[in-house]
Amino acid sequence: MHIQGPRIHGSKVQVYKVPTDAPEADGTFAWDSTTMVLVSIEAGDKRGIGYTYADGSTGKLVKTLLEKVVEGRAPFDHGSILQDLYRQVRNSGETGISSMAISAIDNALWDLRARLLDTSLVSLLGSVRGGIPVYGSGGFTSYDDAQLTNQLGGWAERGFSMVKMKVGTHPDDDLRRVSVARKAIGESTDLFVDANGAYTVAQALALAQAFAQASNVRWFEEPVSSDNLVGLSKVRARAPLGMDIAAGEYGYTAWYFDRMLKANAITVLQADATRCGGISGFLNSGALCWAANTPLSSHCGPSMHVHVCCAVPRAIHMEFFHDHVRIERMFFDGFCEPVGGVMCPDRTRPGMGLTLKEKDAERFLT
Ligand SMILES: [Mg+2]
CATH class of the missing domain: 3.30.390.10 (Enolase-like, N-terminal domain)
Structure with a gap:
């Protein structure tokens, strides 16, 4: 050609x-x-x-x-x-x-x-791995205990090694909700929490200890606003051993990720290829993580990330977000279902391997 x-x-x-x-x-x-x-x-x-x-x-x-x-x-x-x-x-x-x-x-x-x-896109990019672990993500603060148990327990049953829930809407009830989730998934599945920036530094520090002690929480995402790099770095510095502090989902530019990494604000960077300049921007965030010796995890939109996450050395896992999984399954022929908690791009299909199911999508057109 x-x-x-x-x-x-x-x-x-x-x-x-x-x-x-x-x-x-x-x-x-x-x-x-x-x-x-x-x-x-x-x-x-x-x-x-x-x-x-x-x-x-x-x-x-x-x-x-x-x-x-x-x-x-x-x-x-x-x-x-x-x-x-x-x-x-x-x-x-x-x-x-x-x-x-x-x-x-x-x-x-x-x-x-x-x-x-x-x-396939992963072949064009140059693969470093054949598949990448995903974590089930949902556990909304609007869910009652039964919804929380069914969703997170379901992912654990399906073989996912990690699941994530939302916290921060009712700080007084968070410790209890997290213990409900721990009970639903058993002891061998890692439990992540995401506060979407809802806590103060003092609240986040107290809850980090409590979540770790009571429910062995391994990942605390946006404990405080991701714009508060000083606050994030304080939480990171005093977080329990073995608990990751993660942020970056609102990063649009390489300069943003660079500032976050240089502030020692996080232990795992998150980037979103549907926000940060696409696959090209995600590759840039991967290069920054390479230089900073920091792991990278993708945020939301799993179908846009599975190929690039198998081509970025520092990528460790991907978010399997309930809303987006539901839409991508409904809209695309070629959606990759995780097997044993690992999502593998289909290298027998060209590009990202997705074909829009026009008929199924049509009724949602605005
Ligand atoms: Mg988040």
Whole structure:
């Protein structure tokens, strides 16, 4: 194939709003639906898809960016397209919605390039492993004890070695809820908690000790706001031995991750390829983690991460988030079901291996 390959001759964005299967809440927010912004980009006889979970307004920006920057370009000039995308959003800011729009486009371009080469994305990136462990993630603060027990216990029964629950909405009840979860999953499954920044430093420090002692909690995510790097580093410094402090899900740029790593604020960095500049941004976060000797874990959207997480040396596990798993299973033929708690990209399928089930998705179009 000529190195430049065919040019992009078609692109579109679709916005889907999917109601949750039950009311959901974490330490700082409550929601009843999830919005997926899906981008398709065509070149030759191939179509690449990528997406972000973002506000519906992101779709409007994606449309503008596709028309102004992406159409007519060569997919193998991906690097130059990315530079132009960032120039295009300079005046509105590179973070937030801009970064989520660019992430969805970047993911579609990676998928398209792999399809044009008729190879899987993990093969194009260069695999370091055949599969990556996932942790079941849900345990919303809106759940009663039975819902919490069923969901987390179900994942443990399915062979997941780690599960995560939300805390922080009712701090006085958190220790009890965490003990309910521990009882549901038994002793051999690691238990993670995520406060979504709900606690003060003092509350987080007290609860870190209590969670570890009473329920052997191994991971404390965003114990305080992830913007509070001083607070996070205080929690990290005094956390019980063997408890990871994790954050990074709201990181949009490499500079953000670099600041977080340099502040000694975390022991595991989280990055989200649907927010941080797509697969390209996720690779950058992997390079920063390499240099900082820090493990990396992916946040949400498992189907956008399974290939890249098998190609980034520092990646240790992925989040198998209830809402997104439900949507990705419903929307995509080729969704990878974890086996024994490990998700393996299907290297026999081109790109990310996903085909949109148009008929199943259609009723959620906005
Ligand atoms: Mg989180």
